[in-house]
Amino acid sequence: MKQITRDNREWFQEWANEYDNTLGKVKRHHKLLDLVVRESGVKRNDLVLDIGCGTGLLSLKFLDKADCSVTAIDSSAQMLEIFREKIEKCNLNGKIHCIQISAEDMVFEPGQFDIVAATVALHHVKYKEPVIKNIYNCLKDGGRFVLGEMDIDTTGKPDDPQRLVRILQYLIREYELAMKDGGVQAFERMYDNGKKHILNDGEYCIGMGQWEKLCRDAGFKNAEVSPVKGFEWFKVLVATK
Numbered sequence: 001m002k003q004i005t006r007d008n009r010e011w012f013q014e015w016a017n018e019y020d021n022t023l024g025k026v027k028r029h030h031k032l033l034d035l036v037v038r039e040s041g042v043k044r045n046d047l048v049l050d051i052g053c054g055t056g057l058l059s060l061k062f063l064d065k066a067d068c069s070v071t072a073i074d075s076s077a078q079m080l081e082i083f084r085e086k087i088e089k090c091n092l093n094g095k096i097h098c099i100q101i102s103a104e105d106m107v108f109e110p111g112q113f114d115i116v117a118a119t120v121a122l123h124h125v126k127y128k129e130p131v132i133k134n135i136y137n138c139l140k141d142g143g144r145f146v147l148g149e150m151d152i153d154t155t156g157k158p159d160d161p162q163r164l165v166r167i168l169q170y171l172i173r174e175y176e177l178a179m180k181d182g183g184v185q186a187f188e189r190m191y192d193n194g195k196k197h198i199l200n201d202g203e204y205c206i207g208m209g210q211w212e213k214l215c216r217d218a219g220f221k222n223a224e225v226s227p228v229k230g231f232e233w234f235k236v237l238v239a240t241k
């Protein structure tokens with residue numbers, strides 16, 4: 001079978017301009033982000049790292065909730081450009097600092113952040129273990145890693161029919177919600193992304209149990225998982241250092 005490999009960045013550059021009109025319109029996505037912010041317990045003066053910030057939907061919700069400061073990283077220049085326009089427009093230059101860098105390459109001082117958060121970004125990272133270890137290191141003692149992700153294990157061979165059926169069960173619901181909330185444009189984008197899940201082309205999802213294990217192996221003391229109400233495929237994990 002032909003192996004499809006495309007630079008993640010290229011794909012997100014292309015998606016950036018319509019991100020807020022596609023996934024950004026889907027209510028269950030906002031429910032996930034709201035749950036992440038709520039579970040993070042963010043408070044005044046906290047230093048927050050948002051990994052794979054995209055157009056800034058999560059970072060802005062953190063700032064809505066508390067007078068914190070956010071460092072936001074993403075590998076896509078185009079996503080960050082859109083986010084920077086919002087920062088400028090909302091006069092938030094002193095509160096948000098954006099850096100174009102991949103999660104795999106980020107270097108921060110040990111013990112720098114109160115909260116590290118990532119929503120539907122880290123499943124794009126193929127080799128997750130070193131990234132989770134890096135997240136652990138850059139958190140303060142007692143700091144929290146808050147992960148909002150799909151709870152579906154898509155590892156395995158792309159030509160395994162049982163795996164295909166399992167992924168399609170998730171995608172049916174995903175497509176239904178995209179069409180309902182974002183119309184044809186959102187559906188079309190999620191439909192294209194669905195093929196990437198099936199072919200393991202830039203989408204490398206694992207189950208919440210697997211994320212939990214990665215966190216414990218990295219040294220986190222405990223990890224608690226909460227479901228997004230009404231959409232069982234999405235969960236929020238809070239791991240404490």
Ligand SMILES: C[S@@+](CC[C@H](N)C(=O)[O-])C[C@H]1O[C@@H](n2cnc3c(N)ncnc32)[C@H](O)[C@@H]1O
Nearest residue numbers: 012052053054074075076079102103119121124
């Ligand atoms: C589905 S979007 C999520 C954006 C935002 N967190 C949200 O919830 O709306 C995934 C984001 O992760 C970024 N991304 C993908 N792979 C990445 C990597 N290896 N390092 C950093 N960012 C990455 C993409 O550029 C994109 O902006």
